[in-house]
Amino acid sequence: MSSFSNVDASFILVDDASTSASTRSTTPLIPQESQTTPSYAHDWRASTTGGLRISGRHFVDKYGRVCSLRGVNLSGACKTPTNDDNATFPDRHEDVTFVGRPFPLEEAPEHFARLRRWGLTFIRFLVTWEAIEHTGPGDYDMDYLNYLKSLLSLLPQFGLVAFVEMHQDVWSRYTGGSGAPAWTITAVGFDLHKLENAGAAWLKGVRGGGHVETERGIWPCGYQKLAAATVATCFWAGDAFAPKLNVDGVPIQQYLQGKFLGAWEMLARAIGNLEGVIGFQMMNEPHRGYIEVPSMHAFDYNTDLHLAYVPSALQSFALGAGHAVHVPHYSRSFPIPTKLTSHELVNAEKINVWRPEGPTAGACVWEMHGVWGWDRKKDEAIVLRENYFVKHPMTGKKVEWYTDFYYPFNLKWAEVVRAASSPNKFIFVEPIPNEFCPTSWTTEYRPPGMVYAPHWYDLNGLFNKAFGNFSVNVQGLSRGMFPLKAFYWGQAGARENFTLQIRNIAEASYKSIGETPVIIGECGVPMDMNRGEGFRTNDFTWQSKMMDAMITGLEHNLIGYTLWSYNPDNDDASGDYWNGENFSWFSRSRSHSSKGNLDQTVTSLDEGGRILRSVVRPYPAKTAGIPMKFNYEMNTGQFEFEWVVPVTGQAASSSSISPPIQIDSHELKCCETEIYVPAMLAHGRKVIVRGLDAGDEYSYDEARQTLTVRNLHDDPGSRHRIVVSFDPPLSSQFVVNTFWTDWKRKHSTFNPEFEPSTSAFSATITAKIRRIDQDDLEDTSDNNPNRNFVVLGGQHPLVDISAENLMYRKMLDGKLRGVLNDWDLSKVGEATGINPKGTRAGTQPFMSRDILVPNPPDHLERFNWESMFYVLLWIACHYIDGEFVNPEVLDNWLQPGIKGLLDTRKAALGEIDRASMTTQFRPLAKTWLDPLRKIFSEGYLARNNHLNEAGDAADKGESYPEFDNETLGGHVTYEKMWAILRI
Template identity: 35%
Template sequence: MELELRDGNFYDQDGRVVLLKGVNLGGSSKLPFGKDKISFVNRPFPLSEAHEHFGRLQRWGLTCIRFIITWEAIEHAGPGVYDREYLHYLREIFLIAKIYHLRIIIDPHQDVWSRWTGGDGAPLWTLTEIGLNPTNFAMTKSALCIDTYGGRPEDFPKMIWPTNYFKFACATMFTLFWTGNRVAPGIKIRGLPVQDFLQSHYINAIMEVAKISQDLDHIIGFGTMNEPSTGYVGVQDLSSHFLPTELKLGYAPTPFQGMCLADGIDQDIEIWSTGIMQYIFNKPDCVERIECQGKRAWQDDIKCIWQRCGVYEIDPETHQPKLLQPHLFAPIDFGTDCYIPFAKLFTDRLRSIIPKAILFVEMPPLEFMSSTFPKIDIPRSVNGTHWYDPITLFLRDWKPYFTVDVHTKRPIFGRKNVRNAHIRALKAIRDTSGRCMGDAPTLIGECGIPFNLKNNNSYKTGNFEAQVEAMDNTIASLEANLLSYTLWCYTSDNTNKWGDLWNLEDLSLFSRDQEHMQKGIDAGGRAKEGYVRPSANAIAGTPTLSSFNLEKTTYSLRFKATTRGVSEIFVPKSVHYQDGYHVEVSDGSVHTEHFDGYDLLYYTHDPREEVHALLITKNSSLTTTERRRTCCSWIRWFSIDQCSDV
């Protein structure tokens, strides 16, 4: 199942272009089972359920899994202590996935560093080893966590967790991880410079997964790190906010204020909402005095690292903090100075174990980066940037006539303009691959929609039309750019109340709570009409069109032949085509293999022709005459002369 990379595409061993269509597995893999004894065994699901879930993904036409692991899952017990039971479980789950012809990308996942800083990823000991005290993070506003924010977990504000990118604990840990040797040269942990300590343990832990999968050819590659944070890197002035596009929601201390609060020093902090004060006037709603009550985010006998490094001092006369180096981090370019050296180190270790492993490059969310995307010359690399419609994600509401440009914060109105804006945004990501990564392929590592739109209304009514439309918008925009993608996400233990079991996110394609609304082996799939759709798995040439029209229930493929291979197209019989379908081709022949819930079409084109086309229509949607007229006019539009009825 090995893939070659060239000309911005994935190629299989037969020289066919492969469009990867997959899903992230799974949303709850960020969290362990239990609190007293941490274990990630059975994340994403028990081995006894694996055939059920992998079989469902195969029937839905998904060919690729971005498999979620975390550093904590591997090395939670302490530095250099690996969870062998979990690693054994991973290998067993990988082997079952191969039965269903699923390619796997290993995703070392993290969000805002760790569970103790509002997200997931790193083990607890990474915080305590540098002297932090997570029990005081809430009091000092060093992190915002669902368990300690002060309210009921079910009332945790929606999509507030990313504000931790701009809070002290996450920013400090990532700064030390990326550039500790430069900005904190005297800080050592267990005899190692702090940057070397953190990076070496992270890489060593992920390499344990490489070792147990090195003989599995369907493990096609590894990501470097999910959505890394820049920390303080690139911040122009520590007394101002991190950057103009910073996500401000709730308490929004400046970097220096965050350092002061973490040191137990009371501060006046801005509070922001998502109302007109932010988006029209660019001002906070109010300012509140935060009193730390003698609590510090550092352990009692530990002096703040940034004070030790001379970033600030406590004035001996006034006893007030004084910022000494406001521009310390400004000259550092995250891409060239931090990410590329790390990615090369990671790649060298990975390819010493799996020589042909693909590297999936992930920069921080582009709207949270102050520097530009760097030039990356690592061979066999893929741009794995993520993309979501911000309005749908943050407001949990599908508004086909309105969105916001995340870079300019300008509103966009009108259904057609919104769709075009999404297509342009994805094209910009693809163009970045060509400009900065030597025309590397692009795989959108995360994209998708929340299913709990409009305050969970669909769970009461059973009507998922808005979710279908929102998902179709996302995938149609991907198809318009001929992009590979892995949707976020599939969570086997999703519930309507708690979503994907992490920060109240609810983006899973599947939920047990929806099983009672449907019948059949795929009951529990939500808004399937949006993402279970015809698609080309492998194309014997360079595609110029591969798209599904949900309204007309038609699939169109067009390509310029580059090999005599056979093109493979997935057709879902259980969704869209329950009454059958009709296939037209410009030339050559088609034969069909039937499976449980889906068909695979094999299109052998006529090698005498340069350009080839295929059209799938729903049996009940057109009469034979209408279908013939539609197909022939469609083919003439592409300047193809032949029309064959198959």
């Protein structure tokens, strides 16, 4: 271990006790154990904590302090073997090795030291069943188990602890995900080489795909496809639903579960007695398979992802049995995530996925059990037992996956791993993803030492791989929330949105399972969001904002977490090397060689990290009391923390995130609270502590990244509060905007604090349009060529593109940069100082077609949108790096006269001449201009056709429905505009 140095950051005490800060000791107020490395706030070694244990909803140490755990998933790389070969997959599956996942043993000290520096010392450590037992049933990879033992034995040296979980997604790599070995699939009867072409699995993502738009985010649909759904059903409930299926004379459920428990027993024996391993989790994101599927003809759109080809259960059965089927195909849409766009023929080659030499003798296991059949006369699949997976086939009793299958097996598994390791191990559990904690999880189904560890992701951001000012509460929408209540604006809105969703998860658990610890086992941010813009620009502001909103939600709910994920193998091009995912905010490819000094103050450990200001945050690690409130603002570094000394006696329970303060399961034996305060933030700054009472003491030790607070008064029920800040404060990373702050900026004549708008469109305009002097803006005479962004001619002053409709940002050179706000708020005006009565107040070259007609209608929102298209087209043809070019292009737009402008509108909406566009803006033709042109041109065409048809009907004396002029027959809508601009 490296030597320890006691180096303080400076600190001051404000408006508090009279004790001089300069006389206070910088050593911990709690006596140090005799050990090589002094303890620190985020140190979870048993020698420091006495061994963590559970008290109500909290983890506590030997002093009775509440311990808040924060860390990472280590790591997504563990899903794939170190000798993974996309070219030969799925061949040679017996010969894979996972030794070196998540990283080679010799690199471990550096990675563990890095996580310690970042305060992320609580690890969810991933292993897979395949890694342990890939060669065949009962043949365990001892090299891998020995590697794990050597690796995890290093954890205490860095204050880390871990719970080990058996990871799976979509059952196995060989069914499109990760987890189980290949032989579990062939044991059910499948031929690995025929699954993909028959539509029984989607495998492009595990072969290195998933990065292009047509493949993005498809992999979770594999849960509903034949291979994964069948094996999962057999694993959980083969005795009930596949009683005819046996392997070596053993019923399939008992066979698979027995092998699974055998692998777990070997794993628990290998690592279960290590100090740093504090618990286990049976399985990542379990899935029902076909159990409880309500219809053989369709999956539930609200709970099961529909993207690309989505066969129903019946269609999957038929495909697997060698029949060609026309399958529904779904595409991304807005405001609903996807929509049915076509039906496509799948398995045209009529490949049968069932092995003739397998346990089903080449037949579909579900056909073998009479669930369905093939009608030769109609040449189609038919359902024979519609409710087969809803009710027990033998008893007719309705089944419930949790109580009938999951809970009993989880209890059995917990007994096995505790017997093979220690009865004190925590048992981490989770529900099916995106489901709240079941109310059926009653006491008899809870293993001792249970910790509830569900997952949470922003499903809207995850599905679209995008984040901006507009966020959506998908959790609420899927449960019937009124749509307008599910929409949030700005960074403040995202924080509020995420806080609410995480609170719902936590409070649902407290209502169902009472005072049980809640840890969010997975939560993360796609680093390749917004079409990978961050990789091209090295600007990860949006990732930082999304991460901040997420962790803020966790902090406000006082919940620990393990971030997804820390993956040293991540790189910009291939991401995490699995199904196109790219979540790691650390990448070895962005770091230099290994570091010699691994102390917590070594800044070179930060190399390779991204968005660290959002990830590395202060938190109360060990609280001498019950945490009640924690707020952190990453833009300044200031945080506020409140806690209360517990009252002993009859323990209370609460279904709220506000914890009860009555306890009976532990005793508080000290009054020292230890807060992790990152040296990354404190170095070179004063740490300012406010709010302490007279007689309270504190010290900050930068080398240990620990702020220790000792309260003089520790009477039961007494409350404490501190506010900690830095001098100088941290540099702001972004504006925590709201709808109203953005509205105020938009309508303010001058706002020196203005930050560019968040949409890609506005950001482009901000970057490309030329600067304007303030004096020029104030000069509205016709001979001032700079009075508008775009130099235009015309009969009337261009009042829409004017000082009143611009926002400004002062630049370093003293100039002001403007952002165009108001595209076309044009109307027939009364007499004013500059407008003759009856003239249109607006910028005529950019006016909508409908405004240019005699007696124009009342203003509609689509007029602004159409004008935006013309402005964008004008800019795309005339600007390079802010300089005006190509004056002859579109010069007819500048000619006086309404009729001529109408002709230019029709031409612009007819076809976009890419050759006339500057090379800098030419890419916008495909992403924005063509789609925008299309919806307007189709809308006007639809209106003309409607007028003709309505005229013909009128000639015949027939009625004809009215045309929706506001949206041009539904062609120009708010939703379509947002979808095109991807705001």
